[in-house]
């Protein structure tokens with residue numbers, strides 16, 4: 019019995035890299051979204067260049083499930099190289115569409131799936147003579163066929179094509195024709211629609227579909243970043259490139275054409291962070307975007323900026339490590355290396371957005387925080403957030419918002435005060451005052467150094483002076499906690515002894531998993547941490563539960579390590595749930611892991627809640 | 630505690646420059662380097678150059694790496710901000726600082742270990758980017774601060790204090806700077822203040838990457854027979870190509886040497902470099918010839934000093950980036966933030 023589902027299935031396109039399928043696939047996803055049905059698209063691309071396999075997966079979910087589900091209900095197998103594996107990966111009773119121009123050798127197809135042979139190449143060859151056109155329109159013909167098979171609103175698809183080629187009107191017509199070719203063939207040869215289908219709903223609202231890296235780049239623009247220094251690395255490059263794109267659009271003086279920003283593609287990550295720190299020291303808002311290997315290289319400078327108290331913003335789009343690891347696969351494996359980056363006793367501020375909207379918000383906030391706290395601020399994204407389009411809340415900006423440049427003394431301030439001490443804790447919040455170079459002819463200049471220094475920035479190896487400085491840096495973390503985004507807590511339907519802590523891209527899968535578990539009778543309170551150092555609420559949350567699952571995407575349980583280390587709790591009460599194969603974590607995985615654990619933990623019935 | 634504040638005692642009869650500053654205004658804390666270290670002479674030359682140029686001391690940002698040489702910014706221009714960065718990374722920090730505020734004068738101080746070894750990449754890229762700065766390498770052929778290891782500028786065959794012979798060939802930072810596109814390239818000697826001070830002045834006035842390699846003998850670890858960076862060796866092998874006078878555009882320009890002996894190069898800001906030729910065949914505006922000249926003399930064991938190359942109309946990194954004239958660190962929300970309406974339009978395009 020073929021799968022039957024409305025607005026709830028996973029479709030996957032197996033493509034050849036460089037075949038021009040990306041925009042057609044996105045068109046398809048967006049058309050479903052326009053019908054008011056939430057979509058969660060994901061790129062699955064091995065670390066390779068032209069000619070090798072890539073996949074594009076869309077989870078269609080009226081309920082709004084945005085996490086990866088796992089499994090494929092409908093496979094569009096356009097890559098001969100991966101054909102066999104793709105067919106095997108289809109869920110029982112699922113569907114397969116393939117290019118039937120050439121017949122497949124017998125025995126390759128499964129008997130339980132519905133096979134749709136579309137002679138895509140033949141249709142293309144019959145209608146187009148230009149080889150490039152044949153390739154490109156094949157993708158559109160395919161979308162046309164799918165639209166008929168899955169019952170998409172054709173008007174929406176056509177409208178999207180019109181929007182996509184706005185200004186290039188000559189391209190609209192032939193694309194629409196290709197779309198019709200696919201639709202008409204499908205209608206003539208298959209029973210349309212299939213058991214899987216899309217039906218107009220009203221579940222998208224005002225949400226937008228945007229990549230995390232693009233949103234973070236916009237955050238940097240809105241947050242007032244003027245200097246960007248970076249070195250290309252997957253999956254962070256599109257963040258810096260996005261910043262360049264938005265700056266070209268928004269930051270050129272209309273009259274003179276001059277740029278109100280500077281972007282340097284540095285020679286390496288060490289130089290990138292050096293430039294960011296130099297710019298931050300000199301009063302500009304500056305950032306870099308990188309990934310794990312870049313974080314490794316930047317370590318010495320992180321320690322410097324921490325100790326010399328210089329603002330800097332670092333976007334780390336995490337990928338699978340160690341070493342070069344899996345460059346195009348997602349993980350959350352830089353938590354420890356960022357939190358404690360560099361030698362000696364260091365501790366940094368981390369922001370942990372869950373999606374593109376938060377990447378925008380935290381991206382902008384990071385600059386205020388870095389200036390306010392005079393320290394590096396890391397925004398930790400991952401490939402799953404950064405390089406996939408995610409349905410999320412629209413980006414918002416309050417025009418009344420003013421940049422918080424932190425404690426910076428002007429020449430007038432310097433004239434007023436008796437004595438300037440760069441590292442003096444004047445206000446008791448452990449944040450000292452700074453001056454930008456060139457501010458005043460004879461007051462406020464100081465020497466910035468990575469060697470230990472006294473309150474007036476003078477070199478000092480005096481033990482007491484050193485300890486005093488280090489203690490103040492620790493106290494600064496307490497101030498930071500008050501400024502950072504608070505964790506988000508969500509209670510189970512009924513009191514429970516179990517909690518789960520997670521962060522970032524785990525969010526949608528975790529939410530879904532909690533619902534699956536609730537249906538199985540396992541209530542779970544949730545806490546999503548959004549920043550490090552941890553807010554007091556995190557400790558309270560753990561205290562409120564007998565066992566807390568710490569769900570994250572790395573082998574060693576880095577979030578759990580940080581919790582144990584920073585909050586000082588009995589590690590036994592923190593149960594690791596770890597997913598680190600490089601694919602996005604799924605609700606199925608989390609629910610199975612936690613469900614299995616709960617069964618073996620043998621926790622006594624809840625007494626606390628009853629008393 | 631090695632910080633030694635210098636007493637601020639102003640003698641009323643001290644000569645003043647155009648802005649009314651005395652030399653003392655360009656000094657800072659007392660040096661803690663070895664007595665007689667070449668680096669201290671360079672600090673003195675920097676003080677002299679800034680005094681003579683009537684620079685407002687606080688308009689200078691002095692940035693260094695790590696090493697004895699990189700400690701020196703503590704010993705001059707006490708009224709300006711200093712930045713003692715990490716080993717070999719002065720150029721990137723300076724580049725970032727320069728991008729943030731194009732209005733200051735950037736002075737980068739580095740050692741040969743700092744620039745030719747760990748920081749070789751950053752040195753190269755700062756040169757090719759045309760960062761507007763004066764980049765001074767205090768070149769002693771050794772690692773001073775870590776006590777006498779060979780640096781990458783030590784000549785092949787030269788000897789360490791303990792008698793070890795260097796078997797690696799040397800990196801010539803001047804040749805590199807020429808090759809990498811620096812628009813002002815010079816070499817001097819810490820013991821030749823007459824040559825060094827005008828070179829520093831000219832480098833400061835130059836817009837673009839100005840590089841000066843200053844041979845600066847390390848008294849403690851590299852001033853023995855067998856070293857090619859010792860005082861005696863450099864004095865004996867110094868071949869000066871020119872002497873420099875610099876006149877800023879604000880002053881009347883005059884040339885008091887007979888034509889033929891003097892080359893004048895007009896700079897971006899209107900200042901004029903007038904070069905008294907010591908070498909008849911030397912043309913400091915010909916990059917290729919400069920490279921040739923340098924290599925030819927190096928082969929003869931000569932250390933060529935003077936202004937080796939200068940591009941008259943150089944562009945700097947800000948020109949390449951087309952940045953606004955207002956320093957980026959001064960821009961506010963109005964200039965930087967596209968506002969909610971633009972964001973609404975972006976949102977609309979993503980539905």
Ligand SMILES: Cc1ncc(C[n+]2csc(CCOP(=O)(O)OP(=O)(O)O)c2C)c(N)n1
Nearest residue numbers: 696697698716740741742743771772773774
């Ligand atoms: C990453 C790193 N590696 C090594 C050192 C140790 N170190 C300090 S100064 C120095 C060499 C300095 O030599 P140079 O730049 O020639 O300066 P000099 O002391 O000779 O003036 C080294 C290797 C360091 N500070 N940082």
Ligand code: SF4
Nearest residue numbers: 663666697773847848
């Ligand atoms: S060790 Fe050498 S370079 Fe360092 S201060 Fe002494 S003389 Fe100068």
